[in-house]
Amino acid sequence: MAGLELLSDQGYRLDGRKATELRKVQARMGVFAQADGSAYLEQGNTKALAVVYGPHEIRGARSRALHDRAIINCQYSMATFSTAERKRRPHGDRKSTEMSLHLKQTFEAAVLTQLYPRSQIDIYVKILQSDGGNYSVCVNAATLAVIDAGIPMRDYVCACTVGFVDETSLADLCYAEESGGVSSLALALLPRGGQIALVQMDARLHQDHLDTLIEAAMTACKGVSKVLDQVVRQHLQEGSTLRE
Amino acid sequence: MPTDTKRVRGPEVSQSPSLFDCRPSVVPPSHGARADGRQRDQVDVRPVFVRCGLVSQAKGSAYIEAGDTKLLCSVYGPRETERKDETDMKCGRLTTDMRFAPFSCPERGSWIQGSQDKNFSLMLQESLQPALCLHKYPRSQIEVNVMVLENSGSVQAHAITCASLALADAGIEMYDLVLGCSIRQDGSSYVVDPTYSEESNWSSSEHQGGLTVAFLPSLNQVSGLQSDGEMAEETLTAGIRTCIEGCYKLYPVIQQALVKAVRRAQPPPPES
Amino acid sequence: MATVKVSEAEKVYILHGIRDDLRVDGRSCEDYRHMEVETDVVSNTDGSARVSLGHTAVLVGIKAEIGKPRPLVPDEGYLEFFVDCSANATPEFEGRGGEELGIELSNTLYRVFNNKNSIDLKGLCISAGEHCWVLYVDVLLLQCDGNLYDAISVAIKAALFNTKIPRVHMSSDDEGGKEVELSDDPFDCVRLSVENVPCIVTLCKVGHRHVVDATLQEKACSVASLIIAVTHRGTVTCVKKVGGGSLDPESIFEMTEAGKRVGKALHAPLMKLLQQEESLGKKREKVGFLG
Numbered sequence: 001m002a003g004l005e006l007l008s009d010q011g012y013r014l015d016g017r018k019a020t021e022l023r024k025v026q027a028r029m030g031v032f033a034q035a036d037g038s039a040y041l042e043q044g045n046t047k048a049l050a051v052v053y054g055p056h057e058i059r060g061a062r063s064r065a066l067h068d069r070a071i072i073n074c075q076y077s078m079a080t081f082s083t084a085e086r087k088r089r090p091h092g093d094r095k096s097t098e099m100s101l102h103l104k105q106t107f108e109a110a111v112l113t114q115l116y117p118r119s120q121i122d123i124y125v126k127i128l129q130s131d132g133g134n135y136s137v138c139v140n141a142a143t144l145a146v147i148d149a150g151i152p153m154r155d156y157v158c159a160c161t162v163g164f165v166d167e168t169s170l171a172d173l174c175y176a177e178e179s180g181g182v183s184s185l186a187l188a189l190l191p192r193g194g195q196i197a198l199v200q201m202d203a204r205l206h207q208d209h210l211d212t213l214i215e216a217a218m219t220a221c222k223g224v225s226k227v228l229d230q231v232v233r234q235h236l237q238e239g240s241t242l243r244e
Numbered sequence: 245m246p247t248d249t250k251r252v253r254g255p256e257v258s259q260s261p262s263l264f265d266c267r268p269s270v271v272p273p274s275h276g277a278r279a280d281g282r283q284r285d286q287v288d289v290r291p292v293f294v295r296c297g298l299v300s301q302a303k304g305s306a307y308i309e310a311g312d313t314k315l316l317c318s319v320y321g322p323r324e325t326e327r328k329d330e331t332d333m334k335c336g337r338l339t340t341d342m343r344f345a346p347f348s349c350p351e352r353g354s355w356i357q358g359s360q361d362k363n364f365s366l367m368l369q370e371s372l373q374p375a376l377c378l379h380k381y382p383r384s385q386i387e388v389n390v391m392v393l394e395n396s397g398s399v400q401a402h403a404i405t406c407a408s409l410a411l412a413d414a415g416i417e418m419y420d421l422v423l424g425c426s427i428r429q430d431g432s433s434y435v436v437d438p439t440y441s442e443e444s445n446w447s448s449s450e451h452q453g454g455l456t457v458a459f460l461p462s463l464n465q466v467s468g469l470q471s472d473g474e475m476a477e478e479t480l481t482a483g484i485r486t487c488i489e490g491c492y493k494l495y496p497v498i499q500q501a502l503v504k505a506v507r508r509a510q511p512p513p514p515e516s
Numbered sequence: 517m518a519t520v521k522v523s524e525a526e527k528v529y530i531l532h533g534i535r536d537d538l539r540v541d542g543r544s545c546e547d548y549r550h551m552e553v554e555t556d557v558v559s560n561t562d563g564s565a566r567v568s569l570g571h572t573a574v575l576v577g578i579k580a581e582i583g584k585p586r587p588l589v590p591d592e593g594y595l596e597f598f599v600d601c602s603a604n605a606t607p608e609f610e611g612r613g614g615e616e617l618g619i620e621l622s623n624t625l626y627r628v629f630n631n632k633n634s635i636d637l638k639g640l641c642i643s644a645g646e647h648c649w650v651l652y653v654d655v656l657l658l659q660c661d662g663n664l665y666d667a668i669s670v671a672i673k674a675a676l677f678n679t680k681i682p683r684v685h686m687s688s689d690d691e692g693g694k695e696v697e698l699s700d701d702p703f704d705c706v707r708l709s710v711e712n713v714p715c716i717v718t719l720c721k722v723g724h725r726h727v728v729d730a731t732l733q734e735k736a737c738s739v740a741s742l743i744i745a746v747t748h749r750g751t752v753t754c755v756k757k758v759g760g761g762s763l764d765p766e767s768i769f770e771m772t773e774a775g776k777r778v779g780k781a782l783h784a785p786l787m788k789l790l791q792q793e794e795s796l797g798k799k800r801e802k803v804g805f806l807g
Binding site: 033035073086124129130 | 558559560561564571573575577578579581598600602603604606607610611612652654656658659660661804805806
């Protein structure tokens with residue numbers, strides 16, 4: 001462990017949160033007028049911008065089209081100034097490609113793609129400022145953008161990154177915790193049915209702890225879903241009052 | 245970073261010995277005659293040598309030499325366009341590629357096209373496009389390749405002239421020739437068609453900059469304009485006028501070269 | 517979207533409107549659209565700004581890093597520009613689609629700043645020939661609705677104004693080795709003077725007139741445009757013709773004059789706004805993208 005005490009004896013984390021406490025989530029839908037759907041989401045200091053185009057005709061090779069459902073096309077990128085050390089390329093490196101793939105898989109599980117055969121839905125996510133939990137913030141932002149675009153989904157997809165340290169699971173890790181040697185797990189959940197859209201862990205963890213960790217992640221995701229629901233309701237209310 | 249795997253590259257960290265030259269660099273005088281004897285504040289372009297049809301494989305080609313600046317341009321096409329997904333198929337497409345030979349500048353360059361070269365290519369394309377009757381070449385593309393063999397200043401301007409000559413040599417239909425001219429403003433005085441040392445050695449005075457203009461002489465249209473450095477608006481307008489004047493000076497020379505090329509291609513029928 | 521399709525009838529409508537100094541959105545030929553500027557939006561940077569101009573939105577982040585001065589100018593720091601045309605702006609930019617435009621924009625920015633007065637480069641030098649500050653100016657295009665150059669240049673000026681470079685000093689140890697030492701106080705910063713930083717004005721030639729701050733529809737009606745970078749004193753640091761068409765010399769002279777006038781007028785309100793925002797300090801309510 002990198003010398004940092006991730007969980008104090010009193011049960012407080014580096015940034016003063018309790019173990020199960022989430023960071024403050026703030027979001028806004030409909031940030032941009034030109035895209036079909038867009039959303040901006042801040043989770044603590046991690047800030048992401050998601051934009052959705054489509055469903056539209058397949059761009060490029062027609063052969064990619066699926067006759068019974070829409071294909072989902074994702075691109076994840078990070079602003080060159082988003083991290084503490086400047087990134088040389090915003091996208092195209094191995095990590096972003098992997099992240100794009102994960103996003104694609106998550107949303108294929110959530111969006112009702114069979115409603116749009118032979119078409120394409122583009123989801124582009126940009127990290128403006130990175131402070132841990134990039135995957136989950138992207139998923140949360142993209143969910144809002146997809147809803148803003150009016151594309152039907154089975155449910156909100158909510159994601160959260162959780163970690164396990166000193167026999168305790170920590171919800172919604174920040175960068176210092178992520179890099180501090182915690183075994184972290186990212187989970188995307190469709191909260192109403194309790195279905196898991198994606199789960200990913202690439203660290204060492206004893207098998208006995210896995211269930212508790214997943215349980216903690218699911219609780220955290222449900223917490224996020226409440227916030228997202230509120231944002232969507234508020235956005236719709238604003239829209240309807242404007243129209244009156 | 246794109247890396248070149250086909251050639252043996254020099255050591256990664258090497259520097260030209262000229263950097264370690266302890267002598268103070270010769271700052272060209274900002275008044276009086278220029279190093280090569282030309283006049284300051286006058287439209288005094290270097291004498292140019294132009295010749296068409298040097299590259300036999302190309303549809304059209306041209307070589308230009310102005311002072312020590314040497315450029316070679318070849319034109320290929322019109323041929324079927326590579327990019328089929330382009331929506332605008334009614335017009336032909338002009339692609340330009342301008343490269344510097346690694347030995348062309350005092351400092352050795354790389355074989356890979358840098359972003360500065362792309363900047364040159366883009367200006368070349370934007371300057372040539374208004375002169376071409378691209379609507380006569382639907383679904384096809386015309387490629388212009390410029391290789392700078394020796395860079396002794398005003399490369400962009402001469403590349404434009406050379407490329408338009410090569411296009412004409414290739415028999416591409418054009419509204420007009422495109423001529424390029426550049427000046428370097430230094431304080432209150434200016435030099436036309438600057439050499440490499442005049443371009444790179446700036447005296448410390450304020451208000452100096454470079455300006456390159458591409459001009460269609462018989463239509464009286466400016467097709468390319470690019471400047472950097474600092475200039476007052478009045479100097480800028482005066483500079484553009486000077487460049488246009490410079491282009492007119494170049495015009496007969498280019499016309500002659502073109503006529504010569506056409507004569508050579510089709511010798512007059514022998515009198516019987 | 518980077519390009520729009522405009523029908524012939526729409527073109528005629530726009531052209532006739534501009535001829536009578538009345539544009540589709542009610543502006544006259546030398547008016548800008550509504551512009552929003554906000555600084556200090558990304559905390560991971562040393563300076564940042566967000567600008568929206570109509571539907572065009574850009575975000576600029578500046579990071580200062582310590583590097584080695586260029587061998588030709590050992591006593592100066594330097595600026596690096598990078599423009600990221602993200603897929604957020606338009607799906608055409610996905611993958612490497614935005615690279616071409618990004619290079620074009622960043623090359624123009626290098627040209628605009630290629631002079632001695634825009635930024636005090638000597639002030640960025642820490643020790644001659646060894647260490648200097650490199651300012652990475654990263655521009656992120658979030659939405660394109662015409663007039664990218666103007667929006668980017670305003671955002672860069674605002675971000676440079678906002679930039680806080682940590683104060684460093686050289687210390688030498690016993691063996692004569694030099695070391696860069698960062699000040700202990702995180703608020704001990706150097707600010708840049710942005711007085712001479714130019715703003716870019718793009719003039720679009722539509723019909724026989726030119727317009728400032730063209731929308732994509734207006735841009736589709738024009739053959740060529742001229743970009744002019746002007747400082748607050750009216751000095752021109754860059755002119756460039758962009759687009760596939762040509763312009764006659766007289767209209768170029770008219771356009772440079774108009775560009776100088778518009779550009780000069782742009783600086784004062786921008787500086788006032790930036791200073792006002794600065795004076796609020798911590799009390800300022802940050803809007804960001806949530807507003």
